Each structure stands twice: as C-alpha cells, then as structure tokens.
Amino acid sequence: MTVTIYDVAREAGVSMATVSRVVNNNPNVKPQTRKKVFEAIERLGYRPNAVARGLASKKTTTVGVVIPDISNMLFSEVARGIEDIANMYHYNIILCNADKRKEKEIKVINTLLEKQVDGLLFMGGSVTDEHVQAFRTSSVPIVLCATRDETNQYPYVDIDHQQAAFDAVNALVQDGHRDIAMISGNLQDTNNGYSRYMGYKEALEKNNMPFREEYVRIGNYRYDSGIESMKYFLELEQRPTAVFAANDEMAVGAIHAIQDSGLRVPEDISVISVDNSRIASMVRPQLTAIAQPMYDIGAVSMRLLTKLMKNEKIEDTRVVLPHELVKRHSTR
Structure with a gap:
C-alpha cells in the first residue's frame, strides 16, 4: 500500500505538519526532529506526492x-x-x-x-x-x-535565419562562385524555410547575380531530399558550381549525390549549409556551415x-x- 504522510508522522512520533515542513525544507524544524523524520521516511520508503503538493502550492x-x-x-x-x-x-x-x-x-x-x-x-x-x-x-x-x-x-x-543564409551564400560568392543553387526547406515554414530562402535571394541580389528558378529545389530537411535535389542539379545543362543547403542533413545528401556521380567536393562543386550539427564534422569532406548556437x-x-x-x-x-x-x- 502507498505510504502516506500520516504513516511517516506516526512512525516518527511527530505531527503531519512537522513532516510537511521537513519535506519542504522549512528551516523551522529542530535538527534532532528533522533527523527523526528523515529516518522514518527512509524506513517506510515514503515519497512525497508531487501532484498533491502542486495542488496545494499551485506550482508543479x-x-x-x-x-x-x-x-x-x-x-x-x-x-x-x-x-x-x-x-x-x-x-x-x-x-x-x-x-x-x-x-x-x-x-x-x-x-x-x-x-x-x-x-x-x-x-x-x-x-x-x-x-x-x-x-x-x-x-x-x-x-x-x-x-x-x-x-x-x-x-x-x-x-537571424535570413542573415545566416545570406552569410552562407555570400561566402560562396567570395570564393568566386557565380552559379549557386539552393536546396531549400518548406517555404511555408516562415521562420526557417522562407527566411533562409529570402537570405539566398538577397545575397544574389546584393552581388548583382540573377535569380534562376531552376537553381532552387524544395526539400523536406531530410537526407533523401538532398540526394534527389542534387541529382536534379547535376542533370541541368549548366550545372551549379556551388550549392547552399538549408540544413546539414540535406547538405550531406547533396555531397553523396555529387560523389556518386563521379564528381568531387569541393573541386567540382562546393557545398555549404546552415546548422552545424555534429553530422557536419562526420561527413567527408567535412561540411562548411553556418553554426547555430x-x-x-x-x-x-x-x-x-x-x-x-x-x-x-x-x-x-x-x-x-x-x-x-x-x-x-x-x-x-
């Protein structure tokens, strides 16, 4: 049967109010009495009822x-x-x-x-x-x-997700790339997907580079969508020289699709992402990324x-x- 505060009080020879004060670390209890209550709690295996305490204090x-x-x-x-x-x-x-x-x-x-x-x-x-x-x-x-x-x-x-995406794409521009594709997340995801997409477009605009619809594929943040999106880019007549992925998992998928096609990263195509999860340092070559803290x-x-x-x-x-x-x- 469940041990109650009444059982502890009877075992220790004190009032239930005293047991309550001990359990709730109230300083107004004599050390000898506190010791007696704790010994009774240990013998009986008593556990305070968190639900009941929450109801009493209105805090859980x-x-x-x-x-x-x-x-x-x-x-x-x-x-x-x-x-x-x-x-x-x-x-x-x-x-x-x-x-x-x-x-x-x-x-x-x-x-x-x-x-x-x-x-x-x-x-x-x-x-x-x-x-x-x-x-x-x-x-x-x-x-x-x-x-x-x-x-x-x-x-x-x-x-700032838009600024993070801007910085990623701008880093590719500084490396000399002009044909930069993006594997985006869901654009209905206003915080991550759409903001990072807008950062990509902003970086192209600030560097006087045209936005090309065929250079954007919508993924679902999963590895497989990174592979499929990269396969699409590789079949373009003018394939991109760099790819910005909206997260690490899609970026790793892109890297593997490039390698499976016989091309090299970064010698043939560079890949960058936003997130910098542990997977970024596990893949080979290791992934350049914008790190979120x-x-x-x-x-x-x-x-x-x-x-x-x-x-x-x-x-x-x-x-x-x-x-x-x-x-x-x-x-x-």
Whole structure:
C-alpha cells in the first residue's frame, strides 16, 4: 500500500505538519526532529506526492517542452541546454515529440497545459493562427525556442535565419562562385524555410547575380531530399558550381549525390549549409556551415522562462543570438 504522510508522522512520533515542513525544507524544524523524520521516511520508503503538493502550492515545478523531431541531433542539443538550466533552477521537464506535424503540436500544447505545467517552451516550424489560439488559453508563460511568431507577440530566443543564409551564400560568392543553387526547406515554414530562402535571394541580389528558378529545389530537411535535389542539379545543362543547403542533413545528401556521380567536393562543386550539427564534422569532406548556437538557444530560452515564471525583471523578451561561419573542407 502507498505510504502516506500520516504513516511517516506516526512512525516518527511527530505531527503531519512537522513532516510537511521537513519535506519542504522549512528551516523551522529542530535538527534532532528533522533527523527523526528523515529516518522514518527512509524506513517506510515514503515519497512525497508531487501532484498533491502542486495542488496545494499551485506550482508543479514542471516545464513542458514541445520538440519537433526528437531524432534530430540539432534539437537534442537544444534539449540539453534546456535541461541543464532547468536542473539548475530545480524544474522538471516533460519533453514531447511532435513529429513536425501541426495537428500533433496543437494536441501536445493542450495536453501539457492540462497537466498544469508552470511554463511552456515551444520548438517548431511556423507559429500559425492555430498555435496562437492554443497559446491564448494558457495562464502560464510561454517562450518560443529556435522559432518565433510573425507578429513577435510571444517571447523568443533564436538566430537571424535570413542573415545566416545570406552569410552562407555570400561566402560562396567570395570564393568566386557565380552559379549557386539552393536546396531549400518548406517555404511555408516562415521562420526557417522562407527566411533562409529570402537570405539566398538577397545575397544574389546584393552581388548583382540573377535569380534562376531552376537553381532552387524544395526539400523536406531530410537526407533523401538532398540526394534527389542534387541529382536534379547535376542533370541541368549548366550545372551549379556551388550549392547552399538549408540544413546539414540535406547538405550531406547533396555531397553523396555529387560523389556518386563521379564528381568531387569541393573541386567540382562546393557545398555549404546552415546548422552545424555534429553530422557536419562526420561527413567527408567535412561540411562548411553556418553554426547555430543550439545549446545556448535552449539554455537562454529556459532561463528566460524561469524569469517569466518567477516574475523577475527582464530587459528583453526577444533574444537574437549570434551565428558564425565554420569553414571546413566542402568549400574552396
């Protein structure tokens, strides 16, 4: 049978109020009494009921985290940053995978809010009207992590995706390339896909280079779509001399498609991406990439959420972290 606070009080020969004070680290308990209660807890194997404590205090010390793809190394790095800061401030994490599907994201958001979490961190693609409607039902703080809503009405921590893409393409231009293709993400993904696409176009325009429709293929951020997109480019009459991929996984697919065709990277075609996940240094040649500070995005998001939950003073609820170009061997 479940051991209750009453059982502990009877075993220790104290009141239930005293046991409660000991469990909640109240300093107003004599050391000898505290020792007696802890010994009773150990003998009986008592575990405090977190649900009951939450009902009493109206706090569960739990944060809900919605993650788009738990198998993606990039998001696992964000989750590590979130968890480290959560542990530092004594919060527990409920991590939910949403499979990059809007319907599941909405369902998970509502489920976490029903579980009375003290705050919510949302990682996803586009923040749609349906997401906003779900957020509006929340009585707890919400922070967008590695994404943002179009109106910027919710706190967020992210990078400037358009500038990151611009810097990647501009690096190829500085290397002497004029025929630069792009393997894009979903353009309906306003934060990552569309912003990086616009950064690509902006870089071409700033360098007085024409935009060519046949030099853009829409992928799904997966390895296979990188292969298929690159095969298409290789069959063009004027194939590109460089390719910018919207993420590392598609870039690796592009590298392998180039190598399978008998061409070399970067001697024949250069490849660059945005993300700089661990896979960038695993592929050969190693991938040149714009690095997102994914651990920092997670850590800063969680710290911002703790401040909101504790009603602490906040200078800025819209945080844009810096990115950097990491040069390796896939570009000349």
